[in-house]
Amino acid sequence: MARTDLHRPQCSGPWLSVLWGIFFSATALSAPDRILVGKIYTVNDESPVVEAVAIEDGRFSAVGSRSDIVAMAGPDTHIVELGHHVAYPGFIDAHLHVAGIGSALKSVDLTQASSYSDILAAVQQRAATTPTGELVIGRGWHQSKWRVQPDGRVEGFPTHTELSAAVPDHPVLLEHANGHSILINARAMAMLGINSESQPPEGGVIVIDAGGQPTGILHETAIQLAAPLARYDLQAAIDYLKAAQDHILALGITSAHDAGVTGTDLEAQRTLAERGDLKLRLYSMIDGTDADALAEWLPRGHRLATERERLTVRSIKIQADGALGSRTAWLHQPYSDALETRGVSTYSMEDLTKLIARTRMENWQINVHAIGDRANSEVLQVFAENLGDNTEARFRIEHAQHLTTADPAIFAQYGIIASMQPIHLSSDRPWAIERLGKERIEEGAYMWRKLLDLGITVASGTDAPVEPVDPLANFYAAVTRKQLSGLPPQGYEPGQKMTREETLYAMTMAGAFAAFEESEKGSVETGKYADLTILSQDILTVPESDLLNTTVGLVLVGGDIVYDNRRDDKRDNDNPS
Numbered sequence: 001m002a003r004t005d006l007h008r009p010q011c012s013g014p015w016l017s018v019l020w021g022i023f024f025s026a027t028a029l030s031a032p033d034r035i036l037v038g039k040i041y042t043v044n045d046e047s048p049v050v051e052a053v054a055i056e057d058g059r060f061s062a063v064g065s066r067s068d069i070v071a072m073a074g075p076d077t078h079i080v081e082l083g084h085h086v087a088y089p090g091f092i093d094a095h096l097h098v099a100g101i102g103s104a105l106k107s108v109d110l111t112q113a114s115s116y117s118d119i120l121a122a123v124q125q126r127a128a129t130t131p132t133g134e135l136v137i138g139r140g141w142h143q144s145k146w147r148v149q150p151d152g153r154v155e156g157f158p159t160h161t162e163l164s165a166a167v168p169d170h171p172v173l174l175e176h177a178n179g180h181s182i183l184i185n186a187r188a189m190a191m192l193g194i195n196s197e198s199q200p201p202e203g204g205v206i207v208i209d210a211g212g213q214p215t216g217i218l219h220e221t222a223i224q225l226a227a228p229l230a231r232y233d234l235q236a237a238i239d240y241l242k243a244a245q246d247h248i249l250a251l252g253i254t255s256a257h258d259a260g261v262t263g264t265d266l267e268a269q270r271t272l273a274e275r276g277d278l279k280l281r282l283y284s285m286i287d288g289t290d291a292d293a294l295a296e297w298l299p300r301g302h303r304l305a306t307e308r309e310r311l312t313v314r315s316i317k318i319q320a321d322g323a324l325g326s327r328t329a330w331l332h333q334p335y336s337d338a339l340e341t342r343g344v345s346t347y348s349m350e351d352l353t354k355l356i357a358r359t360r361m362e363n364w365q366i367n368v369h370a371i372g373d374r375a376n377s378e379v380l381q382v383f384a385e386n387l388g389d390n391t392e393a394r395f396r397i398e399h400a401q402h403l404t405t406a407d408p409a410i411f412a413q414y415g416i417i418a419s420m421q422p423i424h425l426s427s428d429r430p431w432a433i434e435r436l437g438k439e440r441i442e443e444g445a446y447m448w449r450k451l452l453d454l455g456i457t458v459a460s461g462t463d464a465p466v467e468p469v470d471p472l473a474n475f476y477a478a479v480t481r482k483q484l485s486g487l488p489p490q491g492y493e494p495g496q497k498m499t500r501e502e503t504l505y506a507m508t509m510a511g512a513f514a515a516f517e518e519s520e521k522g523s524v525e526t527g528k529y530a531d532l533t534i535l536s537q538d539i540l541t542v543p544e545s546d547l548l549n550t551t552v553g554l555v556l557v558g559g560d561i562v563y564d565n566r567r568d569d570k571r572d573n574d575n576p577s
Contacts, residue, residue, distance in 0.1 A: 031074025032056045034530075034559055037066050038082025039538065042524035043089050043508045053087075055530040058307050058558035063526055085553045085566065086538045088504065089523050090254030090531030091471045092511030094419050095398055095461030098258045098282070099265045100179070101247060102240025104465040108138030110174065111468075116143075116150040116158050119174065120166045127167045135229050136167065139175035139465065141183075144325055144431040154209050155327075155338075160185050160216025173229055178323035179466050181219045184226055189214060192225060200225070203346035205328070220322045220346050237268035245280040250563050251469045252533040252552040255281040257419075257461065257515060259367070259398055260317035263293035270303075273311035279562050281310045281531070283515040285317035285367055288355060289347075301362060307529070307558055312515065315365035316355065317398070320347050321375035324401070324428060324435050329372035332404070336437035343372050349382050356386045360393075365516075367396040367419065373404050373444055380410040391415035396459075396514060399424075400451075402436065403444040412454040417514045420448065421463045422478035422498075423470070429492045430483065442493055448478065449496040458498075459514040460506035471507060475539060476547045478503040484548065500540045530559035 032054035040050050042063065052069035054062040062069055073079060108126045113119045119141055127136050143149070143157060150158050163172060164186035171188035175181075189195070196213050200206045204222030207215045218225060232240075248256055261269070261284045272278045282305075286293050294316070302314035322328020322344050327335050330343040347368075356366055366383075370376040376397060383395050391414055400411075400418040411418060425446045433441050451458055462474055473484060478498045481491035491497060498506070512522025521529045534554035539547060555563040 030056065031077050032061055032072055033076075034078045034080065035069055035073055036080045036082060036087060036532070037070065038085060038087060040082075040087040040524060040532075041089070041504065041540065043505060044523045044525055050524070053524060053530070053532075055556075055559040058530055058560075060524060060526050060528055060530050063524055080554075082534060082554075085534050085536060087524075087532050087534045088539075089508040089533070090521065090529075090555070090557065091252050091507050091533045092255040092257070092459075092515075092522065093248070093253045093461045093464070093469070093471065093507075094257045094459035094511040094514055095259045095421060096248075096256055096464040096469065097179070097260065097466075098244045098248075098256065098269075098284075099237060099240045099261070100465045101469060102242075102244035103137070104139050105243050105247060106240075107175075108136065109140060110138045111140035111177065113141055113146070115146050115148045116162065117148075120162060123163065123172055123174070124166050127170045127172075130170060132169045134170060135188075136170045136172045137175070137230065138172070140177050141174060142177040142325060154215045154217070155207055157181070157207060157215065157217045157326075158183065159209065160189070160214075163216070171229055173226055176326065177466055178325045180223075180323040180328055181217060181326045182223050182226060184216050184218070184229075186216075188226065188229060189216065192228065194225060198225070203344055205344065219326050219328050220344050232264070234264060234267055234271070237264045238271060241265070241268050241272060242277075245278070248280055248464075248469055249555055249557070250552065250565075252471055252535070252555055252563075253280070253469065254531040254533065254555060254557045255283065255511065255515075255517075255521065257511070258282055258284040259369075259461075259463075260285055260287045260319070261293075262287050262290045263296060266293060266297065266313065269311050273305075273309040276308050278310040279557055279560075281305060281521070281529075281557065283312045283315070283517070285315045285365075286313065288316045288318040298359065298362070298364070302364075312517070314363075314516070315367050315396075316359065317367050317369065318347050318352060318355065319369040320352070320379050321345060321370060321372050323371055324432055327435065329402070330370075330375040330378075331372045331402075331436075332374045332377070333440075335435050336440075337434045342374065345375070345378075349378050352379065352382050353386060356382070360386070363393070365394055365396065367398050369398045371399045371401040373402045373407070373440070376400060376403050376407055380407055380416065383416055384410055384414055387414050394514065394516065399463075401446065402440065403447055405443060407444075408447065408450055408454050408456065411451060411456045417457045417459060417510075418451050419459045419461060419514060420446075421461050421467065421474070422446075422448070422503075423462055423467045423474045425481055425492060426473070426477040426483050427467060429481075446481075446493070447496055448498050452498065452502060457510050457513055458502075458506050459510040460503065461511075472535075472539070472548065472550050472552075475500075475503050475507065476544075478506070479547075480544060486545070504540065530556060532556040
């Protein structure tokens with residue numbers, strides 16, 4: 001009896017298990033489709049570790065001991081022996097950018113560049129194989145990570161001069177690693193009409209040199225000026241989505257929260273969902289700055305995923321400020337290394353209030369990007385003023401990276417979710433102290449422990465492609481607070497570390513809760529979707545120094561194997577009963 005089109009049960013916790021137990025008992029004559037045997041973490045306090053699970057019609061039909069589960073097998077049941085591999089509930093990335101990942105896979109990769117010269121060489125190489133006049137796109141550069149800084153920098157950033165000389169016949173657009181700045185060359189500026197007279201939109205910055213000429217650097221909303229160069233159609237969006245989903249699944253992520261999706265990309269996601277071609281479960285946030293997307297989607301009401309059509313749209317993403325690397329994160333006090341600026345507010349709090357009023361009756365979730373302490377404080381205040389006694393709205397702060405000492409209490413009082421990316425600490429903390437200074441770093445930056453101790457839900461994401469799509473690097477960052485190189489030995493502000501169990505919860509159940517989907521996934525329980533991430537070793541027990549040696553062996557979504565990278569005990573032990 002197929003059950004792939006069942007609606008979400010209107011209950012959770014123990015009652016859900018009881019009801020699904022009754023349901024599956026009633027269909028006990030039907031043997032499981034697949035049984036997995038081995039060490040399986042459930043993220044369920046009642047049975048934290050089990051020996052086996054049975055899967056039928058895309059859901060866990062039984063969870064328990066090896067002997068009990070294997071006894072359920074029929075002649076067509078496929079039994080998978082995990083051997084030394086270890087299973088976990090399918091990892092949920094609570095904040096990434098699907099189209100950005102797809103685009104990055106097709107762009108010039110600048111993440112490993114250690115100097116501006118490296119970037120010029122990579123872009124020249126791509127231009128040599130690109131027809132004259134066509135756009136060359138690269139992404140991932142970060143000037144704070146270069147070994148050698150170029151001459152002629154303005155506000156700490158390179159200028160277009162050398163890039164324009166190296167690639168004069170192609171428009172070039174190079175996206176910063178943080179996604180909040182771009183560098184374009186002279187050909188691109190000429191095509192866009194950007195010159196000394198150009199004015200940025202509100203919340204944006206066109207960086208100019210001492211002579212009043214644009215340097216090619218655009219921050220925040222000024223990036224929109226370059227949109228005509230990088231605009232793509234529905235087919236391109238579908239191609240990006242397909243490439244991204246395969247890449248994401250291979251890293252062990254079975255569900256992804258797409259943080260700010262434009263109308264074209266939403267249409268691509270809807271198209272693949274209706275075809276049944278979404279293997280990855282998507283929880284997509286409408287880009288709140290895309291007026292056309294809001295006008296189209298809000299009247300439709302929430303779109304909730306089914307097992308066949310794995311797309312949910314019930315939230316809106318707003319960006320309240322910029323990023324620390326470009327000094328556009330909005331701060332209460334000036335930057336320690338640039339006293340003339342406190343960052344940028346990119347969305348007015350008045351407009352945020354209006355958006356909440358417009359969408360509250362239909363219970364749209366509001367998720368706001370806030371990195372600087374001023375941005376967090378302002379957004380939290382708006383949330384507090386509009387939520388009143390409602391602690392069930394599950395509004396979210398995306399990043400919650402730098403807070404004041406008063407902010408955590410507001411998270412707790414109104415049930416606001418902190419959607420955070422531990423990997424940002426590993427990447428940014430070495431230079432972030434220059435931006436914020438020692439006191440602000442120690443009192444309010446990357447405050448995972450402070451939030452958890454107040455009972456606040458902390459959901460974990462990678463922010464890919466700003467960072468690599470790597471939940472294991474994210475896990476390492478959360479439990480060690482170190483760079484991926486292992487430095488410093490005790491970690492940065494070690495009192496804010498998360499335990500391994502807390503981190504696994506943040507990657508599973510917390511992500512499900514942040515999407516109103518805790519009754520469907522996030523743990524290994526009877527009746528929930530059979531999503532599993534299977535790793536080469538036990539990340540809850542291996543020595544810290546071995547964590548980053550972990551690899552993804554097997555990934556299941558709805559009971560189907562969507563990625564298989566096992567080697568030594570792979571298919572030889574996967575035998576029908």
